[in-house]
Amino acid sequence: KYNENLTVKDETKGNVEVQELIPTDASGNPIEAIATEMDALKQEVLEKYAGATKKTLIFFKAYQTKIISNVNDIHYYVSVYQQKESGFEQLEFKELSHQLVFVDTLQPFEIAxxxxxxxxxxxxxxxxxxxxxxxxxxxxxxxxxxxxxxxxxxxxxxxxxxxxxxxxxxxxxxxxxxxxxxxxxxxxxxxxxxxxxxxxxxxxxxxxxxxxxxKLGKKRIALSFDDRPRAETTPKVLEILKKYNAHATFYIVGSHVEGNESIVKQIVAEGHELGDHSYSHPLLTKKSADEVYQEVHKTSDLIAKASGGLRPMSLRPPYGGFNKMVSEQAGIAIVNWSIDSLDWKYRDAAKTIEHIKETAHNGGILLMHDIHEESVEALPAVIEYLQAEGYELVTVTELMADQPLKSNYVYFDRVENKPVQ
CATH class of the missing domain: 3.90.640 (Actin; Chain A, domain 4)
Structure with missing residues (x-):
């Protein structure tokens, strides 16, 4: 909404005529903060045309738009015209600045x-x-x-x-x-x-x-892979996911990023999600607060550098171990699982497939590992079974309908998620 209550101020200096249009308050007076800002902004323009030898018209205008309740965006514009043989020609029209402010106080409003x-x-x-x-x-x-x-x-x-x-x-x-x-x-x-x-x-x-x-009502399972990237297995996992049009979240161990940066980039490029799995895979609840912070944030830095700037939105704590201290130091969501493939235990493709068939459920988060050849071997049959059952295989964020995961929350599946106590 444009503020139509404006006060006009005219001034002439030599060949230069200046007009200012400033919004007014409820009493009809120029809004002081806006007038002061305009005074500062106009100086450079006035200096530029101070020695004009031809008649020059300079119009300064401030107007407010109210898009959001109690917040205005104040725009400051200048337009300059100069007399030529055929009449006045526009030399400039530009926005000098703008300010986001609270309506009642005119204090700055931060876009964040x-x-x-x-x-x-x-x-x-x-x-x-x-x-x-x-x-x-x-x-x-x-x-x-x-x-x-x-x-x-x-x-x-x-x-x-x-x-x-x-x-x-x-x-x-x-x-x-x-x-x-x-x-x-x-x-x-x-x-x-x-x-x-x-x-x-x-x-x-x-x-x-x-x-x-x-989306929250769709039949979905979030695929997740822990413990690497590993050059011998992770690209095979990505190839299988691509073949079946399935997405997954990869929980990266920071100590394995170096030398595998291209795999991290590939994970992002193919529509998957990056998660944090600590730097050295310790049981975080046995570490000090500072050690937990370093484990998580060092990994986040390495992932961001490798991915081109993307940081993990969630932490998969090694062994699923977390408490309030771990959550606070991580500063991002904790994501565990509700379907454990036990691929790390069985190291047998057939047993892994059978166990997933017995425990799969709508809205679940499926834990697998991209370090074991047996897990890679089982993956096509796992995907084929779940898709035949009507499941869409997605990232953890997609499971939550693309809503950002909340820090200081722990997620086990689509329904069981709660603040960390």
Whole structure:
């Protein structure tokens, strides 16, 4: 909604005529904070045209848009016209700046307040940059220049504004040129705080919630693989998953990332999900808080470096061992399982298949390992059986209808998930 209550201020200096249009408050007075900001922004423009030898008209205008309850986006524009033989010609029209502010206080509003999971938003932007880099044929180094602007919360430092149907984010492309993305709210609903959904998007949001409900009702099992990547087996697992159009979450041991970076990239490129399985595979509940932090975050750093910037959204603690301390130090969701293939115990493809047949259930999280040849041998028959039973095989996040997993929560399956006590 545009604020139509404006005050006009005219000024003439030599050949330059200046007009300012500033929004007013309820009493009809210029809003002081906006007027002050405009005074600062206009100086460079006035200096540029101070010596104009021809009649020059400069219009400064500030207007407010209210997209979200109690939040305004204030835009500052300038347009410049100069007299020519045929009349006035426009020399400039540009946005000088914009501010997101709370309506009642005019204090800054940070774009991060829109969202309920900053890590998920970082991964969203990084994935978008990775996909764009691939589509545009950029090198890894060129793509990395873009992804670095969005990793680890760096997106919060970018110039972002709320527009009519989404969020506009300005950044530097691989050539250091100004670029921007306009992202519809419909792509961001999964990460947004519900009280930040604009009124104009309520119908779209209701449709999104209906889609979430539909996905949560689908017959699905989340496949998950622990303990590597391993050059001898993980690529075989990926080939099988691709053949059967199945997705999985891979819980990576940090000490095995080095030398297997291409496999980590392949996992992402083929639509799978990365998880954290600690650096050295200890029982985390027997470690100190600092040791747990290092185990988890060192692995996260290695995965992010190998994947191009994506960080794990969940931790699979070795041996399933967790407590509140482990959860707090991890800072991400704990994901265990409800279907244990026992492939690590049997080391026998036939027994693994039979056990999965006996324990598979809708909404379950299936634990397997991508380090054993016997597990790889069993995988095609496991997938064929589950798909014949009507199951769609998905990542853990897909099992949860693409909603970000919550930190300080533990997930055993689609239904059994709760805060860590």
């Amino acid at each position: 307040k829109l969202f309920n999971n900053e890590l998920a938003v970082s991964n969203f932007f990084v994935k978008k940059a990775l996909d764009a880099g691939k589509a545009n044929g950029l090198s890894d180094e060129q793509t990395a220049k873009v992804t670095a602007q969005f990793m680890d919360g760096n997106w919060k430092k970018l110039d972002a504004s709320i527009i009519q149907n989404g969020v506009r984010v300005k950044y530097k492309d691989a050539s250091d040129q100004d670029a921007e993305w306009t992202i519809p709210f419909t792509e961001l609903f999964a990460y947004m705080n519900e009280n930040m959904i604009p009124e104009t998007e309520k119908d779209n949001y209701e449709a999104y919630l209906a889609t979430v409900k539909e």
